[in-house]
Amino acid sequence: MSDVDVNGDVDLVLRSTRVVTPEGTRAATVAVAAGKIASVGAHDAEVPRGARLEDFGDDVLLPGLVDTHVHVNDPGRTEWEGFWTATRAAAAGGITTLLDMPLNSLPPTTTVAHLAAKQDVARSKAHIDVGFWGGAIPSNVKDLRPLYDAGVFGFKCFLSPSGVEEFPELDQEQLARSMGEIAGFGGLLIVHAEDPRHLASAPQRPGPAYADFLASRPRDAENTAIESLIAQAGRLNARVHVLHLSSSDALPLIASAKREGVRISVESCPHFLTLTAEEVPDGATEFKCCPPIREAANQDLLWQGLADGTIDCIVSDHSPCTTDLKTPDFASAWGGISSLQLGLPAIWTEARRRGHTLDDVVRWMSAAPAALAGLGAKGAIEAGRDADFAVLAPDETFTVDPAELHHRNQVTAYAGKTLHGVVRSTWLRGERIVENGTLAAPSGRLLERNN
Numbered sequence: 001m002s003d004v005d006v007n008g009d010v011d012l013v014l015r016s017t018r019v020v021t022p023e024g025t026r027a028a029t030v031a032v033a034a035g036k037i038a039s040v041g042a043h044d045a046e047v048p049r050g051a052r053l054e055d056f057g058d059d060v061l062l063p064g065l066v067d068t069h070v071h072v073n074d075p076g077r078t079e080w081e082g083f084w085t086a087t088r089a090a091a092a093g094g095i096t097t098l099l100d101m102p103l104n105s106l107p108p109t110t111t112v113a114h115l116a117a118k119q120d121v122a123r124s125k126a127h128i129d130v131g132f133w134g135g136a137i138p139s140n141v142k143d144l145r146p147l148y149d150a151g152v153f154g155f156k157c158f159l160s161p162s163g164v165e166e167f168p169e170l171d172q173e174q175l176a177r178s179m180g181e182i183a184g185f186g187g188l189l190i191v192h193a194e195d196p197r198h199l200a201s202a203p204q205r206p207g208p209a210y211a212d213f214l215a216s217r218p219r220d221a222e223n224t225a226i227e228s229l230i231a232q233a234g235r236l237n238a239r240v241h242v243l244h245l246s247s248s249d250a251l252p253l254i255a256s257a258k259r260e261g262v263r264i265s266v267e268s269c270p271h272f273l274t275l276t277a278e279e280v281p282d283g284a285t286e287f288k289c290c291p292p293i294r295e296a297a298n299q300d301l302l303w304q305g306l307a308d309g310t311i312d313c314i315v316s317d318h319s320p321c322t323t324d325l326k327t328p329d330f331a332s333a334w335g336g337i338s339s340l341q342l343g344l345p346a347i348w349t350e351a352r353r354r355g356h357t358l359d360d361v362v363r364w365m366s367a368a369p370a371a372l373a374g375l376g377a378k379g380a381i382e383a384g385r386d387a388d389f390a391v392l393a394p395d396e397t398f399t400v401d402p403a404e405l406h407h408r409n410q411v412t413a414y415a416g417k418t419l420h421g422v423v424r425s426t427w428l429r430g431e432r433i434v435e436n437g438t439l440a441a442p443s444g445r446l447l448e449r450n451n
Helices: 083-092 112-122 141-149 172-184 196-201 210-216 219-236 248-259 270-274 296-307 343-353 358-373
Strands: 012-021 024-033 036-041 052-055 060-063 065-070 095-100 129-132 155-158 188-192 239-242 264-268 389-399 418-428 431-435
Touching: 012 358, 024 060, 024 358, 060 358, 065 083, 065 343, 065 358, 083 095, 083 418, 083 431, 095 389, 095 418, 112 129, 112 141, 141 155, 141 172, 155 172, 172 188, 172 219, 196 219, 219 239, 219 248, 219 264, 248 264, 248 296, 264 296, 264 358, 270 296, 270 343, 343 358, 343 389, 343 418
Parallel strands: 012 052, 012 060, 065 095, 095 129, 155 188, 188 239, 239 264
Antiparallel strands: 012 024, 024 036, 060 389, 389 418, 418 431
């Protein structure tokens, strides 16, 4: 791209010796006008008259991260989380856009009226930009098109029990009906893929032993569900997305489906890519999630799937709860990992150890999630995009102290871990919303698919 244009419209110039752009990391100057990136030019480009210069030296300028898998739980279960706390945690972690999942709030986002209720709650509390997924449940096929027209980015369903009564799973016939309806108007179906028959036949031993919990959520449950999903998507020419992949056994199935033209994408999460079953202490249910954290050898293959493009993106699946629900019994404790503020340093710590670059991390955690959701203004530092940035000191380390996290309940599987990558500041449409951990007043916007 050309050097910064010297014109009266540019009001902010950001400069760094390391700017992560779609063409790679380079020394650059980024000009911002009216909240948009005007141009990306040479490091020594002239600063337009009247524009403010922010020089970050050798700290890395990244596009703001996009997290398309967050359970905000607001309204209805705001003691678990809420838009005020979730978006503060996201901003502190370099995330400038999140999409809220349709369940764990009351009501769930399964009708247009329920979507409006959630938007009303979020509007004044969002520190970053927020969009919404709709839900696909057995009773709401008639509501899917109206929800899509109202601006949801797609629809989430479960193939096994979700854990909350108000959001029931789809059986195979119901899945085909909802998928066919969504495919008919060009929408996206995102799927929690675990097969209920495999879960029902797995050994169920309550108690504090992580090995027993792991045995209760076998890889075959994921593999079978994904195989069925691929078959349905291929038959209906539907666009589908596999949520929170933990079983590396499914990677060949997904890779083959992609080669054959099935319209499928897949995500994994920081906890599957940085934590291992071998390190989970008995009774430490802050590590519980469904599907579960698996063994180190499985994790190695997930990283291989990221490297070869079988796995498209990394998102948090931030699914918090109150501390009392994390009982020491893995069978009864709430399943969910709280990591919204920590995803970037957690992934960067492991990625650098494995020889990956920040260009890779940006592709997995910003560009690809933005593309998944059709967020054309997000996900890259290039002219025309929103001026959303994170400034990262990639070589600095910190030790995770739960008391310093911004999400509502300070429970996290990362407590005590030393991570690389300190977020110096976060910027939303050219305004600094976080500086050294201090947050500005909320200025996020509510996003709709068709805007």
